[in-house]
Amino acid sequence: MNIGTASEKSGLPAKTIRYYEDIGLLRPDRADNGYRDYSMSDVHRLRFLQRSRSLGFSVEECRQLLSLYGDKERESADVKALAETKLTEIDRKLAELTELRNTLRHLVHNCHGDSRPDCPIIDGLSGRVTQ
Amino acid sequence: MNIGTASEKSGLPAKTIRYYEDIGLLRPDRADNGYRDYSMSDVHRLRFLQRSRSLGFSVEECRQLLSLYGDKERESADVKALAETKLTEIDRKLAELTELRNTLRHLVHNCHGDSRPDCPIIDGLSGRVTQ
DNA sequence: ATAAAGCTTCCAGTAACTGGAAGTTCAAGG
Protein backbone atom coordinates (compact mmCIF):
# COMPACT_ATOMS: atom_id res chain seq x y z
CA MET A 1 0.00 0.00 0.00
CA ASN A 2 1.06 3.64 -0.56
CA ILE A 3 2.22 6.00 2.14
CA GLY A 4 -1.14 7.77 2.32
CA THR A 5 -2.92 4.56 3.22
CA ALA A 6 -0.21 3.63 5.71
CA SER A 7 -0.59 7.09 7.20
CA GLU A 8 -4.33 6.63 7.65
CA LYS A 9 -3.97 3.18 9.15
CA SER A 10 -1.18 4.14 11.52
CA GLY A 11 -2.35 7.59 12.54
CA LEU A 12 1.03 9.10 11.65
CA PRO A 13 1.55 11.91 9.10
CA ALA A 14 3.30 10.81 5.89
CA LYS A 15 6.10 13.25 6.75
CA THR A 16 6.73 11.46 10.01
CA ILE A 17 6.66 8.05 8.34
CA ARG A 18 9.36 9.15 5.88
CA TYR A 19 11.35 10.57 8.76
CA TYR A 20 11.14 7.25 10.63
CA GLU A 21 12.50 5.55 7.53
CA ASP A 22 15.36 8.08 7.36
CA ILE A 23 16.42 7.23 10.90
CA GLY A 24 16.15 3.51 10.21
CA LEU A 25 13.00 2.54 12.11
CA LEU A 26 11.55 0.69 9.13
CA ARG A 27 12.38 -0.25 5.55
CA PRO A 28 9.34 -0.46 3.33
CA ASP A 29 9.58 -1.99 -0.14
CA ARG A 30 9.61 0.19 -3.20
CA ALA A 31 7.21 -0.29 -6.08
CA ASP A 32 8.45 -0.04 -9.69
CA ASN A 33 7.34 3.57 -9.88
CA GLY A 34 9.55 4.48 -6.92
CA TYR A 35 6.66 4.80 -4.48
CA ARG A 36 7.10 3.30 -1.03
CA ASP A 37 5.09 0.10 -0.62
CA TYR A 38 3.99 -0.70 2.93
CA SER A 39 3.06 -4.16 4.17
CA MET A 40 0.67 -4.84 7.05
CA SER A 41 3.73 -5.61 9.13
CA ASP A 42 5.10 -2.12 8.39
CA VAL A 43 1.76 -0.66 9.44
CA HIS A 44 1.99 -2.60 12.71
CA ARG A 45 5.39 -1.10 13.38
CA LEU A 46 4.11 2.38 12.55
CA ARG A 47 1.04 2.02 14.72
CA PHE A 48 3.26 0.83 17.53
CA LEU A 49 5.52 3.85 17.04
CA GLN A 50 2.53 6.17 17.04
CA ARG A 51 1.31 4.75 20.31
CA SER A 52 4.54 4.60 22.24
CA ARG A 53 5.70 8.05 21.05
CA SER A 54 2.42 9.63 22.12
CA LEU A 55 2.85 7.99 25.51
CA GLY A 56 6.12 9.74 26.16
CA PHE A 57 8.72 7.19 25.05
CA SER A 58 11.66 8.62 23.13
CA VAL A 59 12.45 7.47 19.62
CA GLU A 60 15.44 5.55 20.96
CA GLU A 61 13.25 3.79 23.52
CA CYS A 62 10.82 2.97 20.73
CA ARG A 63 13.69 1.55 18.72
CA GLN A 64 14.51 -0.73 21.67
CA LEU A 65 10.89 -1.74 22.11
CA LEU A 66 10.69 -2.49 18.40
CA SER A 67 13.65 -4.80 18.79
CA LEU A 68 11.42 -6.89 21.06
CA TYR A 69 8.98 -6.99 18.21
CA GLY A 70 11.43 -7.92 15.51
CA ASP A 71 14.28 -9.62 17.34
CA LYS A 72 14.73 -13.21 16.27
CA GLU A 73 16.66 -13.93 19.46
CA ARG A 74 13.82 -12.80 21.59
CA GLU A 75 14.58 -15.25 24.37
CA SER A 76 17.93 -13.66 25.17
CA ALA A 77 18.41 -12.37 28.70
CA ASP A 78 19.01 -8.73 27.83
CA VAL A 79 15.94 -8.50 25.67
CA LYS A 80 13.90 -9.87 28.57
CA ALA A 81 15.57 -7.40 30.92
CA LEU A 82 14.72 -4.54 28.58
CA ALA A 83 11.10 -5.59 28.48
CA GLU A 84 11.02 -5.69 32.26
CA THR A 85 12.60 -2.25 32.58
CA LYS A 86 10.00 -0.87 30.21
CA LEU A 87 7.24 -2.61 32.15
CA THR A 88 8.28 -0.80 35.33
CA GLU A 89 8.35 2.46 33.44
CA ILE A 90 4.90 1.83 31.99
CA ASP A 91 3.52 1.05 35.43
CA ARG A 92 4.87 4.36 36.72
CA LYS A 93 3.34 6.21 33.81
CA LEU A 94 0.04 4.45 34.45
CA ALA A 95 0.03 5.53 38.08
CA GLU A 96 0.84 9.13 37.18
CA LEU A 97 -1.76 9.23 34.45
CA THR A 98 -4.39 7.81 36.79
CA GLU A 99 -3.60 10.43 39.39
CA LEU A 100 -3.75 13.17 36.77
CA ARG A 101 -7.13 11.92 35.60
CA ASN A 102 -8.59 11.73 39.08
CA THR A 103 -7.51 15.23 39.91
CA LEU A 104 -8.82 16.63 36.66
CA ARG A 105 -12.10 14.78 37.13
CA HIS A 106 -12.44 16.23 40.61
CA LEU A 107 -11.74 19.63 39.15
CA VAL A 108 -14.47 19.28 36.55
CA HIS A 109 -17.10 17.81 38.86
CA ASN A 110 -16.50 19.64 42.09
CA CYS A 111 -15.37 23.09 41.05
CA HIS A 112 -17.92 23.84 38.36
CA GLY A 113 -19.92 26.94 39.15
CA ASP A 114 -17.97 27.57 42.27
CA SER A 115 -16.56 31.05 42.08
CA ARG A 116 -14.05 30.63 44.88
CA PRO A 117 -10.71 30.39 43.08
CA ASP A 118 -8.80 28.78 45.92
CA CYS A 119 -10.22 25.26 45.49
CA PRO A 120 -7.78 23.13 47.46
CA ILE A 121 -7.94 20.03 45.28
CA ILE A 122 -6.16 21.94 42.54
CA ASP A 123 -2.98 21.31 44.47
CA GLY A 124 -3.36 17.67 43.51
CA LEU A 125 -2.57 18.60 39.92
CA SER A 126 1.06 18.66 40.83
CA GLY A 127 1.01 15.39 42.77
CA ARG A 128 2.81 14.80 46.02
CA VAL A 129 5.95 16.83 46.44
CA THR A 130 8.64 15.90 48.92
CA GLN A 131 8.71 18.85 51.28
CA MET B 1 14.74 28.02 47.54
CA ASN B 2 17.46 27.95 44.85
CA ILE B 3 17.10 26.36 41.45
CA GLY B 4 19.08 23.28 42.50
CA THR B 5 16.61 22.48 45.25
CA ALA B 6 13.66 23.17 42.98
CA SER B 7 15.26 20.84 40.44
CA GLU B 8 15.55 18.04 43.00
CA LYS B 9 11.99 18.48 44.24
CA SER B 10 10.46 18.68 40.78
CA GLY B 11 12.56 16.08 39.00
CA LEU B 12 13.41 18.57 36.23
CA PRO B 13 16.96 19.63 35.27
CA ALA B 14 17.84 23.22 36.20
CA LYS B 15 18.37 23.90 32.49
CA THR B 16 14.80 22.91 31.74
CA ILE B 17 13.45 25.00 34.60
CA ARG B 18 15.19 28.10 33.24
CA TYR B 19 13.85 27.26 29.80
CA TYR B 20 10.29 27.03 31.17
CA GLU B 21 10.76 30.46 32.67
CA ASP B 22 11.99 31.80 29.29
CA ILE B 23 8.82 30.63 27.58
CA GLY B 24 6.66 32.05 30.36
CA LEU B 25 5.48 28.95 32.21
CA LEU B 26 6.47 30.36 35.61
CA ARG B 27 7.92 33.48 37.16
CA PRO B 28 9.97 32.77 40.26
CA ASP B 29 11.08 35.60 42.56
CA ARG B 30 14.66 36.81 42.53
CA ALA B 31 16.80 37.03 45.64
CA ASP B 32 19.06 40.05 46.26
CA ASN B 33 22.04 38.21 44.82
CA GLY B 34 20.19 37.68 41.52
CA TYR B 35 19.51 34.00 42.17
CA ARG B 36 16.05 32.67 41.32
CA ASP B 37 13.97 32.01 44.43
CA TYR B 38 11.36 29.28 44.10
CA SER B 39 8.26 28.97 46.28
CA MET B 40 6.49 25.69 47.02
CA SER B 41 3.83 26.84 44.58
CA ASP B 42 6.50 27.14 41.87
CA VAL B 43 7.66 23.64 42.71
CA HIS B 44 4.08 22.38 42.33
CA ARG B 45 3.90 23.92 38.88
CA LEU B 46 7.25 22.38 37.94
CA ARG B 47 6.30 18.96 39.23
CA PHE B 48 3.09 19.20 37.30
CA LEU B 49 5.03 20.12 34.16
CA GLN B 50 7.42 17.23 34.70
CA ARG B 51 4.57 14.78 34.96
CA SER B 52 2.42 15.94 32.10
CA ARG B 53 5.38 16.38 29.74
CA SER B 54 6.60 12.86 30.45
CA LEU B 55 3.12 11.59 29.69
CA GLY B 56 3.17 12.96 26.19
CA PHE B 57 1.42 16.33 26.53
CA SER B 58 3.00 19.15 24.55
CA VAL B 59 4.27 22.28 26.27
CA GLU B 60 1.29 24.20 24.89
CA GLU B 61 -1.10 21.61 26.31
CA CYS B 62 0.70 21.88 29.62
CA ARG B 63 0.31 25.64 29.49
CA GLN B 64 -3.44 25.14 29.05
CA LEU B 65 -3.60 22.61 31.85
CA LEU B 66 -1.66 25.01 34.07
CA SER B 67 -4.29 27.62 33.36
CA LEU B 68 -6.73 25.31 35.13
CA TYR B 69 -4.36 25.40 38.04
CA GLY B 70 -3.85 29.14 38.14
CA ASP B 71 -6.89 30.61 36.47
CA LYS B 72 -8.91 32.77 38.79
CA GLU B 73 -11.94 32.39 36.55
CA ARG B 74 -11.86 28.66 36.83
CA GLU B 75 -15.61 28.30 36.63
CA SER B 76 -15.80 29.62 33.08
CA ALA B 77 -17.32 27.31 30.46
CA ASP B 78 -14.27 27.08 28.22
CA VAL B 79 -11.95 26.16 31.05
CA LYS B 80 -14.32 23.37 32.00
CA ALA B 81 -14.51 22.29 28.36
CA LEU B 82 -10.72 22.19 28.19
CA ALA B 83 -10.55 20.02 31.28
CA GLU B 84 -13.07 17.64 29.75
CA THR B 85 -11.19 17.43 26.48
CA LYS B 86 -8.03 16.61 28.37
CA LEU B 87 -9.88 14.01 30.43
CA THR B 88 -10.92 12.20 27.27
CA GLU B 89 -7.35 12.34 26.04
CA ILE B 90 -6.04 10.99 29.32
CA ASP B 91 -8.52 8.13 29.22
CA ARG B 92 -7.32 7.22 25.74
CA LYS B 93 -3.72 7.32 26.88
CA LEU B 94 -4.61 5.14 29.85
CA ALA B 95 -6.22 2.54 27.62
CA GLU B 96 -3.24 2.51 25.26
CA LEU B 97 -0.77 2.31 28.07
CA THR B 98 -2.67 -0.56 29.67
CA GLU B 99 -2.71 -2.45 26.38
CA LEU B 100 1.00 -1.85 25.94
CA ARG B 101 1.69 -3.14 29.43
CA ASN B 102 -0.40 -6.26 29.00
CA THR B 103 1.28 -7.16 25.75
CA LEU B 104 4.73 -6.54 27.15
CA ARG B 105 3.89 -8.59 30.23
CA HIS B 106 2.72 -11.43 28.04
CA LEU B 107 5.94 -11.14 26.10
CA VAL B 108 8.03 -11.41 29.24
CA HIS B 109 6.07 -14.23 30.85
CA ASN B 110 5.08 -16.37 27.89
CA CYS B 111 7.93 -16.05 25.49
CA HIS B 112 10.87 -16.48 27.82
CA GLY B 113 12.98 -19.45 26.82
CA ASP B 114 10.87 -20.14 23.86
CA SER B 115 13.11 -20.16 20.83
CA ARG B 116 10.35 -19.92 18.25
CA PRO B 117 10.57 -16.36 16.99
CA ASP B 118 7.07 -16.20 15.53
CA CYS B 119 5.22 -15.79 18.85
CA PRO B 120 1.82 -14.51 17.73
CA ILE B 121 1.11 -12.28 20.71
CA ILE B 122 3.88 -9.98 19.55
CA ASP B 123 1.40 -8.64 17.03
CA GLY B 124 -0.44 -7.13 19.97
CA LEU B 125 2.43 -4.69 20.42
CA SER B 126 1.02 -2.64 17.62
CA GLY B 127 -2.58 -2.81 18.79
CA ARG B 128 -5.56 -3.36 16.55
CA VAL B 129 -5.10 -2.00 13.06
CA THR B 130 -8.06 -1.30 10.80
CA GLN B 131 -7.56 -3.68 7.90
C1' DA C 1 42.27 32.78 51.51
C1' DT C 2 41.32 29.88 48.19
C1' DA C 3 39.09 26.17 45.95
C1' DA C 4 34.93 23.92 44.69
C1' DA C 5 30.21 24.07 44.02
C1' DG C 6 26.29 26.51 42.55
C1' DC C 7 24.38 30.29 40.42
C1' DT C 8 23.99 33.77 36.33
C1' DT C 9 23.50 34.87 31.00
C1' DC C 10 24.26 33.76 26.35
C1' DC C 11 24.96 31.14 22.35
C1' DA C 12 25.32 26.95 19.86
C1' DG C 13 23.82 22.12 19.12
C1' DT C 14 20.47 18.16 19.15
C1' DA C 15 16.06 15.49 18.74
C1' DA C 16 12.00 14.88 16.54
C1' DC C 17 9.48 16.50 13.65
C1' DT C 18 7.05 19.92 10.07
C1' DG C 19 6.46 23.01 6.06
C1' DG C 20 7.36 24.18 1.49
C1' DA C 21 9.51 24.01 -3.09
C1' DA C 22 10.17 21.55 -7.38
C1' DG C 23 9.41 17.75 -9.90
C1' DT C 24 7.15 12.88 -11.12
C1' DT C 25 3.28 9.59 -11.32
C1' DC C 26 -1.31 8.12 -11.17
C1' DA C 27 -6.65 8.12 -11.56
C1' DA C 28 -10.64 10.45 -13.36
C1' DG C 29 -13.32 13.26 -16.52
C1' DG C 30 -13.85 15.37 -21.13
Next chain:
DNA sequence: CCTTGAACTTCCAGTTACTGGAAGCTTTAT
Protein backbone atom coordinates in the same frame (compact mmCIF):
# COMPACT_ATOMS: atom_id res chain seq x y z
C1' DC D 1 -5.77 10.62 -25.86
C1' DC D 2 -5.32 14.65 -23.05
C1' DT D 3 -5.33 17.16 -19.15
C1' DT D 4 -5.90 18.36 -14.44
C1' DG D 5 -5.56 17.48 -9.69
C1' DA D 6 -4.26 14.55 -6.04
C1' DA D 7 -0.67 11.78 -4.28
C1' DC D 8 3.86 10.67 -4.53
C1' DT D 9 9.17 11.73 -4.70
C1' DT D 10 13.59 14.29 -2.76
C1' DC D 11 15.71 18.05 -0.56
C1' DC D 12 16.32 21.83 2.38
C1' DA D 13 14.89 25.05 5.76
C1' DG D 14 12.27 26.07 10.04
C1' DT D 15 10.19 24.83 14.72
C1' DT D 16 9.74 22.80 19.30
C1' DA D 17 11.67 21.50 23.36
C1' DC D 18 15.31 21.01 25.28
C1' DT D 19 20.71 20.38 26.36
C1' DG D 20 25.72 21.42 26.55
C1' DG D 21 29.30 24.55 27.23
C1' DA D 22 31.70 28.97 27.88
C1' DA D 23 32.60 32.91 30.84
C1' DG D 24 31.82 35.07 34.90
C1' DC D 25 29.76 36.06 39.68
C1' DT D 26 28.34 34.22 44.55
C1' DT D 27 28.38 31.11 48.24
C1' DT D 28 30.17 27.41 51.15
C1' DA D 29 33.71 24.71 53.11
C1' DT D 30 38.37 23.85 54.41
